Amino acid sequence: MTRMIRIFDTTLRDGEQSPGASMNVEEKIMVAKQLARLGVDIIEAGFAYSSPGDFEAVHRIAQEVEGPTICSLARARPEDIERAWEALKGAPKVRIHTFLSASDIHLKHQFRMTREEAKKRAVAMVQLARSYVEDVEFSPMDASRSDPSYLYEVIEAVIAAGAGTINIPDTVGYAVPQEFGRLIRGIREAVPNSSRAVISVHCHNDLGLAVANSLAAIVEGAGQVECTVNGIGERAGNTSLEEVVMGLRTRRDWYQADTQIRTEEISKTSRLVSKTTSMVVQPNKAIVGANAFAHTSGIHQDGLLKDKTTYEIMRPESVGLVESKMVMGKLSGRHAFRQRIEELGYKLTDEEVNHAFERFKKLADQKKEIYEEDLEVIVSEELAKMADRITLKSFRVESGTNQVPTATVELEIDGKAIIRTGTGDGPVDAVYRTIAAITSTKSTLLMYVVKAITGGTDAQGEVSVRVQEDGRTVSGHGADTDIITASARAYLSALNKLACLTAKQVQGEEKVNLI
Numbered sequence: 286m287t288r289m290i291r292i293f294d295t296t297l298r299d300g301e302q303s304p305g306a307s308m309n310v311e312e313k314i315m316v317a318k319q320l321a322r323l324g325v326d327i328i329e330a331g332f333a334y335s336s337p338g339d340f341e342a343v344h345r346i347a348q349e350v351e352g353p354t355i356c357s358l359a360r361a362r363p364e365d366i367e368r369a370w371e372a373l374k375g376a377p378k379v380r381i382h383t384f385l386s387a388s389d390i391h392l393k394h395q396f397r398m399t400r401e402e403a404k405k406r407a408v409a410m411v412q413l414a415r416s417y418v419e420d421v422e423f424s425p426m427d428a429s430r431s432d433p434s435y436l437y438e439v440i441e442a443v444i445a446a447g448a449g450t451i452n453i454p455d456t457v458g459y460a461v462p463q464e465f466g467r468l469i470r471g472i473r474e475a476v477p478n479s480s481r482a483v484i485s486v487h488c489h490n491d492l493g494l495a496v497a498n499s500l501a502a503i504v505e506g507a508g509q510v511e512c513t514v515n516g517i518g519e520r521a522g523n524t525s526l527e528e529v530v531m532g533l534r535t536r537r538d539w540y541q542a543d544t545q546i547r548t549e550e551i552s553k554t555s556r557l558v559s560k561t562t563s564m565v566v567q568p569n570k571a572i573v574g575a576n577a578f579a580h581t582s583g584i585h586q587d588g589l590l591k592d593k594t595t596y597e598i599m600r601p602e603s604v605g606l607v608e609s610k611m612v613m614g615k616l617s618g619r620h621a622f623r624q625r626i627e628e629l630g631y632k633l634t635d636e637e638v639n640h641a642f643e644r645f646k647k648l649a650d651q652k653k654e655i656y657e658e659d660l661e662v663i664v665s666e667e668l669a670k671m672a673d674r675i676t677l678k679s680f681r682v683e684s685g686t687n688q689v690p691t692a693t694v695e696l697e698i699d700g701k702a703i704i705r706t707g708t709g710d711g712p713v714d715a716v717y718r719t720i721a722a723i724t725s726t727k728s729t730l731l732m733y734v735v736k737a738i739t740g741g742t743d744a745q746g747e748v749s750v751r752v753q754e755d756g757r758t759v760s761g762h763g764a765d766t767d768i769i770t771a772s773a774r775a776y777l778s779a780l781n782k783l784a785c786l787t788a789k790q791v792q793g794e795e796k797v798n799l800i
């Protein structure tokens with residue numbers, strides 16, 4: 286049977302403890318509304334006592350956000366619990382979450398309390414919270430570094446005092462999965478009244494184990510997981526909501542557990558939290574990173590095109606993405622290349638695909654990522670080239686501060702190679718003049734524009750020209766990471782369009798005429 290695990294989202298409380306992640310009241314309300322759409326069971330909206338802003342956020346979220354239970358954190362102090370109640374009162378589903386350390390390290394060095402004093406305080410504060418609300422959660426802070434026998438005593442006492450949820454925090458991210466799972470099993474076995482409460486876990490990610498620890502706890506009977514969107518939170522953050530939820534959903538066969546989360550809302554929620562907290566999501570972050578559903582290598586891309594299950598354990602649509610992304614680059618293969626150009630609307634023959642693919646591979650060696658625009662340029666140029674009578678074979682340009690720019694250009698016209706050298710005012714001008722000399726064109730260059738298609742110094746430059754001859758105006762485009770090559774291609778594409786290069790006998794290096 287599948288157990289339903291409660292998702293207690295603490296993005297607005299522990300998540301906000303990430304340096305620089307603070308949110309104003311309106312932003313918190315916006316995130317809380319999205320968390321409700323995501324389907325979390327409980328929203329920890331803040332720590333009402335900590336500031337007027339947090340009080341207002343808890344209060345307004347409790348009043349305005351429908352669906353989840355709204356919770357405020359409170360230290361084990363009467364003033365905190367009263368303030369939490371003031372913020373929450375009047376709202377339909379509310380919880381007070383109070384906490385006090387159980388570890389000797391904390392009790393001795395921070396709280397300067399004995400174990401007995403701390404237990405008494407915890408019981409008294411749970412009772413006080415219960416005098417206001419039905420739903421009280423207690424956390425024995427630093428539980429993973431506490432003496433288990435004392436921890437069990439505290440848990441038993443606070444359940445008897447009325448706490449319905451006992452949250453076991455790995456406050457400093459010290460636990461490892463097998464150990465943490467054993468701790469949860471120990472609580473269930475050693476605390477006589479433990480079945481009267483939901484056992485929750487709250488893990489920090491200092492050793493990168495927050496999700497693993499939370500899943501290990503679920504295996505041993507935890508019924509609630511505290512987590513944050515994108516895993517943000519104090520220091521290295523908290524258990525990532527999306528990872529734990531998708532872990533359970535994808536491996537329900539193993540965990541026999543699931544959540545009520547509407548997973549299709551995950552990506553949207555992640556983007557909103559990232560934007561609101563200004564915390565960038567690392568590209569390789571599981572589930573929500575930009576690369577989480579991106580496939581780069583030819584072999585993977587080929588497998589995916591044949592059947593998605595070959596290399597995808599989750600469908601991108603299941604987390605609200607439109608589709609997996611095939612990243613076109615130097616590791617891509619012909620199958621993926623053909624698929625992508627067909628998606629762009631081009632129907633190519635096998636020969637055309639082969640030509641275009643060769644050029645794509647050359648470009649991919651020069652550029653880290655190939656964008657759609659790059660592909661369009663390659664394919665459209667490749668298609669146009671098939672019919673071209675003049676093609677660029679090669680060129681060399683010399684230019685510098687104390688040198689007349691000189692170009693040597695080799696063209697193929699109707700299958701004949703012609704090489705010529707010429708000069709100009711700059712490298713592009715030298716190439717253009719030499720091309721004009723070879724082709725004997727009478728055309729006039731009306732416009733020359735160069736722009737970067739994509740960002741970065743390795744961007745492709747796109748050159749557009751407009752050329753006029755005998756009252757006819759044509760345009761030409763060319764693109765390459767080398768703008769002189771792009772310029773030559775643009776000029777030649779326009780000359781080809783003039784399409785009146787007669788098949789005049791081209792003998793060796795003889796001139797031909799564009800009529």
Ligand SMILES: CC(=O)SCCNC(=O)CCNC(=O)[C@H](O)C(C)(C)COP(=O)(O)OP(=O)(O)OC[C@H]1O[C@@H](n2cnc3c(N)ncnc32)[C@H](O)[C@@H]1OP(=O)(O)O
Nearest residue numbers: 299332334335336360361362384385386395396426456519
């Ligand atoms: C593990 C966690 O993430 S717990 C949540 C942590 N979150 C935050 O701390 C954010 C909000 N905090 C705040 O705004 C402030 O710390 C406040 C308003 C709560 C308290 O501010 P101050 O009164 O200036 O105290 P300060 O933060 O310097 O010290 C904390 C005090 O709370 C006490 N305290 C800490 N936790 C608890 C607790 N669970 N129960 C009772 N007292 C506690 C400390 O012992 C210390 O008391 P002391 O002044 O008698 O030594």
Ligand SMILES: CC(C)C(=O)C(=O)O
Nearest residue numbers: 384424426454456487
């Ligand atoms: C308040 C508790 C649950 C906490 O945030 C922690 O121990 O990390």
